[in-house]
Amino acid sequence: MTMADQLDRAVKDPIGLITDLVTDVEKELGAERIRAAVTAVAGGRAKSRSLAKALAMRSAVLTDGRSPAPRAIGDLLIELRKAGASAIAAPVCAECGKKLRTLQRKGQDWYCSVCGQERAECTACGNVRRVSFRDRKGLPRCKMCPDTDDREPAAVVHELITAIAPGADRDAVAPRPSASRHPTVLNIAREWSGPWNTTLAC
Ligand SMILES: [Zn+2]
Ligand SMILES: [Zn+2]
Numbered sequence: 198m199t200m201a202d203q204l205d206r207a208v209k210d211p212i213g214l215i216t217d218l219v220t221d222v223e224k225e226l227g228a229e230r231i232r233a234a235v236t237a238v239a240g241g242r243a244k245s246r247s248l249a250k251a252l253a254m255r256s257a258v259l260t261d262g263r264s265p266a267p268r269a270i271g272d273l274l275i276e277l278r279k280a281g282a283s284a285i286a287a288p289v290c291a292e293c294g295k296k297l298r299t300l301q302r303k304g305q306d307w308y309c310s311v312c313g314q315e316r317a318e319c320t321a322c323g324n325v326r327r328v329s330f331r332d333r334k335g336l337p338r339c340k341m342c343p344d345t346d347d348r349e350p351a352a353v354v355h356e357l358i359t360a361i362a363p364g365a366d367r368d369a370v371a372p373r374p375s376a377s378r379h380p381t382v383l384n385i386a387r388e389w390s391g392p393w394n395t396t397l398a399c
Contacts, residue, residue, distance in 0.1 A: 219285065221256075224284060225283045237276055251270055262286030262296070263288075264306040264307045292312035295309045330343050
């Protein structure tokens with residue numbers, strides 16, 4: 198059958214065409230069981246036509262399991278394998294190549310549950326990556342760019358407290374880190390001849 202014939206048949210007899218295309222590849226399952234699986238996935242007329250057309254255009258998806266392809270094809274592959282098909286490929290994740298039993302779709306591709314996670318432009322580095330973090334403003338960041346909070350801890354605590362109690366004295370709510378009173382720090386400071394001596398040696 199030529200491509201034109203197949204596309205013609207995809208409109209007139211979509212279920213029959215899909216069943217034939219699958220039967221060409223899959224020898225373990227009988228035509229009846231294949232037809233049942235096809236009907237289960239592509240029930241409606243519009244859906245079965247678009248599925249038949251997509252398969253006519255690229256029937257290799259039956260054995261390589263690769264998207265881009267309509268979701269219904271992925272569902273069909275899963276359904277056929279559940280029915281016992283062995284020559285039909287499972288859909289494979291477009292990113293990591295894992296064989297799938299359930300699909301996550303993004304655009305025309307299917308992914309595993311890990312690779313199918315939300316993608317966006319990272320606020321820090323600008324690459325389009327999986328969203329691993331959200332910064333304090335809720336903006337997306339990739340796993341390479343965690344939103345490290347480099348503010349001084351005492352300043353953060355003070356900020357939080359003044360939100361509740363405006364005008365709170367900073368030194369009262371967040372005393373200076375005790376590290377500066379540590380003996381080693383003081384000894385180092387005493388060895389200095391600079392102004393540190395006068396401020397720290399108390
Ligand atoms: Zn994956
Ligand atoms: Zn990034």
